[in-house]
Amino acid sequence: MAGVVESLMAELGLALPTAPAPAANYVPVVQTGNLLFVSGQISRAPDGSQIAGKLGEGLSIEEGQEAARICALNILAQVKATVGDLDRIVRVVRINGFVNAAPDFVDHPKVINGASDLLGQVLGEKGKHSRCALGVAGLPFGVAVEIDAVVEVA
Template identity: 55%
Template sequence: MSIDQKLADLGIALPEAAAPVASYVPAVEANGLLHISGQISFAEDGSLITGRLGENVSLEEGQAAARRCGIMLLAQMKRALGSLDRVEQVVKLGVFVNSAADFTDQPKVANGASELMQEVFGEAGRHARSAVGVPVLPLGVAVEVDAIVKIRA
């Protein structure tokens, strides 16, 4: 089954891949790896998912925001590779969570993106990961996720 068919079966429609908001490129392919710049949390309607976990964003809302970052990662992969079927392995996700000082559930927030990769790519979606709390993220978003993906030629 193609990854596009898997997305359809999961009810996931990929948005247009977001353009960079500063001086960088969305993805760089080097030595069989695709490095994807951090993708911020956009809602389905294109609005930003903003706020701070442990302050005005719930754990469940944070997980949903991380999932939305993951969906944008998929959109960036597809734009860079032409087909998601070129993904051989999701190697690593870096998850940054806009967190109050006493919020310590960053790994649970990150599961929103991690579980999506496993739903879409199966065993090839299992990856190493960092989940880090930060005091602020660009544009005030709740979550940002970057990725390293091994690709087929």
């Protein structure tokens, strides 16, 4: 039976993907006490498709925001795989968003808003977080966005 958060996600037409497997030699989540440190999640959807490319060189802000939304869903999938129930989230403490961007691209925060907005939409006050939004020269597999997170759970 789905919890409150997953029921709301379903109402919003959002599907929680299976937690992606690590792409290298690391673990997807480390739990210490009541904090989960979620490794960087990339903009690859469950069907294997990905939003790739550079913002400011062929990708629009809207495409970047969708990539960030995919990252946020993958973060939530990792949390569920670790603790079993998204209703155990006390608070999203912090996200760090990395945007694959052209050198003159300056709208990194607008891109990462895709993830911040989704987390707020499905978690309410628990989804409000501190964050960092950075532009980088490249990301794994050429994806548009990668986001990691710190999440407090009960």
